[in-house]
Amino acid sequence: MSWDISGYEKWTWDEIPLGAMTLEGGTGVEHKTGDWRVKRPVWDKEKCKNCLFCWVYCPDNCCEAKDETMVGIDYEHCKGCGVCAQVCPFDAIHMMGEKDARAEEEGEH
Numbered sequence: 412m413s414w415d416i417s418g419y420e421k422w423t424w425d426e427i428p429l430g431a432m433t434l435e436g437g438t439g440v441e442h443k444t445g446d447w448r449v450k451r452p453v454w455d456k457e458k459c460k461n462c463l464f465c466w467v468y469c470p471d472n473c474c475e476a477k478d479e480t481m482v483g484i485d486y487e488h489c490k491g492c493g494v495c496a497q498v499c500p501f502d503a504i505h506m507m508g509e510k511d512a513r514a515e516e517e518g519e520h
């Protein structure tokens with residue numbers, strides 16, 4: 412999609428075209444917001460004490476827990492904000508450049 416923004420300096424508020432809109436709930440399945448990420452949280456299972464601070468604080472519900480135990484991170488929706496790494500009291504999450512993480516993954520296969 413492209414917009415014609417010629418003359419935008421003179422637009423009034425109601426002439427500004429509508430941007431992306433989410434019109435209903437439950438759309439997270441379709442929108443893989445992890446594509447936005449420039450840094451990724453890397454979870455160290457050995458250091459993790461399952462306090463679930465990350466699960467509580469993640470603004471996107473991407474720290475995954477099952478039966479009160481941390482099980483991983485949903486990279487399809489994690490935006491890489493780094494909150495989980497900040498709140499983890501046990502340094503069990505560190506942030507890594509997304510490019511480096513992908514290069515590492517490709518090297519593993």
Ligand code: SF4
Pocket residue numbers: 454458459460461462463464465466481498499500501502503504
């Ligand atoms: S905050 Fe850290 S220690 Fe607590 S569950 Fe998350 S990764 Fe594990």
Ligand code: SF4
Pocket residue numbers: 451452468469470471472473474484488489490491492493494495496
């Ligand atoms: S980086 Fe942000 S979005 Fe991703 S798991 Fe951590 S708190 Fe959630």
